[in-house]
Amino acid sequence: MTLTIYSNPNHNHKRLLDALRQDYEEKYSRSKTAHAAAQQVLVDGISHGARSFAPYPFRITSAQGAHVVDLDGHQIVDFWQGHYANILGHNPPLVRDALQAALSQGSGLQTGIPDEAETEFAQLLAQVLDVERVRFTTAGTLATMYAIMLACGYTGRCLVVKVAGGWHGANPMALKGVDRSNGGFDAAESAGVSATVSEDILVTRFNDAEGLRELFARKGEQIACLIFEPCMGGAGFIPATSEFMRAARELTAQYGALLILDEVITGFRYCASGVQRLYGVKPDLSTFGKIVGGGMPVSVVVGRADVMDCSSSKATNRVWFNGGTFSAHPLSLLAGQTMVEYLRDHEDEVYPALAAKGERLRKGIEQVFADRGILARCTGHGNDVVVGGSLSSIYFPRQADFYPQCAEDFTDPNLSDVILRERALKLGLLLHNVNIVHGLGAVSTCHTDQDLDAVFEACDAFALRLLREG
Ligand SMILES: Cc1ncc(COP(=O)(O)O)c(C=O)c1O
Numbered sequence: 226m227t228l229t230i231y232s233n234p235n236h237n238h239k240r241l242l243d244a245l246r247q248d249y250e251e252k253y254s255r256s257k258t259a260h261a262a263a264q265q266v267l268v269d270g271i272s273h274g275a276r277s278f279a280p281y282p283f284r285i286t287s288a289q290g291a292h293v294v295d296l297d298g299h300q301i302v303d304f305w306q307g308h309y310a311n312i313l314g315h316n317p318p319l320v321r322d323a324l325q326a327a328l329s330q331g332s333g334l335q336t337g338i339p340d341e342a343e344t345e346f347a348q349l350l351a352q353v354l355d356v357e358r359v360r361f362t363t364a365g366t367l368a369t370m371y372a373i374m375l376a377c378g379y380t381g382r383c384l385v386v387k388v389a390g391g392w393h394g395a396n397p398m399a400l401k402g403v404d405r406s407n408g409g410f411d412a413a414e415s416a417g418v419s420a421t422v423s424e425d426i427l428v429t430r431f432n433d434a435e436g437l438r439e440l441f442a443r444k445g446e447q448i449a450c451l452i453f454e455p456c457m458g459g460a461g462f463i464p465a466t467s468e469f470m471r472a473a474r475e476l477t478a479q480y481g482a483l484l485i486l487d488e489v490i491t492g493f494r495y496c497a498s499g500v501q502r503l504y505g506v507k508p509d510l511s512t513f514g515k516i517v518g519g520g521m522p523v524s525v526v527v528g529r530a531d532v533m534d535c536s537s538s539k540a541t542n543r544v545w546f547n548g549g550t551f552s553a554h555p556l557s558l559l560a561g562q563t564m565v566e567y568l569r570d571h572e573d574e575v576y577p578a579l580a581a582k583g584e585r586l587r588k589g590i591e592q593v594f595a596d597r598g599i600l601a602r603c604t605g606h607g608n609d610v611v612v613g614g615s616l617s618s619i620y621f622p623r624q625a626d627f628y629p630q631c632a633e634d635f636t637d638p639n640l641s642d643v644i645l646r647e648r649a650l651k652l653g654l655l656l657h658n659v660n661i662v663h664g665l666g667a668v669s670t671c672h673t674d675q676d677l678d679a680v681f682e683a684c685d686a687f688a689l690r691l692l693r694e695g
Contacts, residue, residue: 228600229692231642232623238644241694245652246280252656255296256283275308275662278651283660288315290671293660301658302676304666309458309490309616310515312575313564314671320519323563324556333556343553346562350525353498353569354511358533360526360546361553365489365514366394368524369452371536371546372510373398376450376483378544379532384444386451386482388431390459390632393487393512399452402428403459405636431457431631432465434472445480450509452485455500456611460632461604461618461664462490464611470504477509483532489514489524493565494667495614497572504610519564521557575670579615582668582677587617589681590665597688600625603665604635618664619684621645650687657683 250257260281263270271277283295291314293303306315313319327333347359362368373396377383385398389410393399397418402410413423427444430436431453441448451473456464465473477484485508491500492513499511510528517523526533526546536546551557568575587603594601605617620629621642629635636643646664654661659680 226595226598228595228625229598230600230623230625231621231645231695234623234639236695238649238695241649241691242644242652244694245649245656245690248656249652250280252299253281253283253295253297257281259284259296273308279648283655290314290316291669291673291676299658301655301660302672302679303660304668305660305662306667306669307520308515309494309667310518311520312493312516312568312579312615312667312669314669316520317671319567320560320563323559324521327556327559333559335551335554337550339553340555342555342558342562346558346565349562349565349569350513350517350527353565354513354527355498355502355507356511356527357530358528360533360536361558362524362526362546362549363522363551363554363557364394365487365512365524366396367549368489368512368514368526369393369485369487370396370398371544372485372487372512372526372528373450373452374544375510375526375532375535375546376485378535378542380449380482382447382449382482383425384427384448385425386427386429386437386440386448388453388457388631389428390431390457390636391453391487392459393452394489397422399426401426405632410633430633431460431463432469433631434466434468437469437472437476441476441480441482445476445482448477448480448482450483450485451477452487454487454489454491455504456491456495456616457632458490460635461620461629462616463604463629463631463635464500464608465504466608466630467504467610470506470610474506474508483509485509486511488512490616492517493568494616495611496576497565497568500611516568517561517565518557519560519562521560522551522554523557523561576614578670579668580612582672583615583617584613585674586665586668586677586680587613589677590619590684593681593684594688597685597692599688599691601684602628604629605665615668616666618666619646619650619661620664645691649691653687653690654680654683657686659683 260270285293287294293301350359387399389402400414403414456462488499493516514524535544603617607613
């Protein structure tokens, strides 16, 4: 059977989007009122752009396991899962009980005085991540900023190489070439950042080893670091090819630059460590966040002692990776340690189970659309290094042989139907109580076969509607 391909980049699905929007506003009516109130005081009615979408985000009253409940009382299967932080689902009893016990014993809030728990968690991380030094902070954004500052301080250079579409938080030292629609991948992302800082950021193409070689040949002596995610969130969780990872390690070493792997999403997502372990690559520094905090705000920079120690008070030319009233917050570290210990001790159950669920989801979605005669594919099937795991995005190729390799591919409206993926599918599935972000998201250990079946039914209903109202 020949599958329908949405090959016309000028088709904007207006009729479908209008109809979906109307149905969404009816179904999520209380959230509409709540959003209007939120907009009076919160910029755009939210505190993080990724939580918003047109016409307005639904608001929730509770979250447990694979599900959230919204103001209108719908039980929604959620694949956003706390920006992919909640690998054990929302509010896992394991972490909640540990936090409740600490609070009931009269501890948990910030003291600002070191305790042994901080050392214990650092020791655990040093062991599972196989690193010499660990320093805690509170957000992935700060972790990547400090890692880049360390690289610049250590090398005495100021050029930062990142890949197009790579999101390292709103860290000014990597805030360029993130969002194609924001001036293209060469553009500085934000007003308010000095032009000099932006000029020092060089943007290259993910999975293009040759392009990376050329860039290092031209600028290598001035490059402080190369930073990228081993599986790119902004490119639908596409993994680095082993060739690109090898080139990244070899070129940085050859030119005296540092390799920083941003594992804020990938850390503890594919195995009870960084995904770097699967690649067999040792970066100079890496950053972790999300899962590592067990649902609380924790992030970490880890890596080589000689680089990390540039932030020591004893360092002659100190990098000011320092401060943070809430760094090493006791409850946050307790949540993080509880989570990481669990994942370490249950690695053989958790990750194969997640991979199996992810694969059932991906294959099932592709089949549902194919059964209705539509070509839709999922990213996340993995490559020769990273087996298919729990992260995926659905996309609608404009040509049968399109398989994205980088953000330039994934976000190009000429190569896949971005409006369908980013806007229509989101509303279409929410009408059937399934919440996805950027085309899908993350499976947790709590998602059951029934939850996955709910996705298949929602995709089927969306496919029918697309054929009707496309
Ligand atoms: C790869 C990556 N790095 C850094 C960050 C920033 O982390 P945070 O939102 O905790 O500041 C994110 C957040 O989404 C991320 O995905």
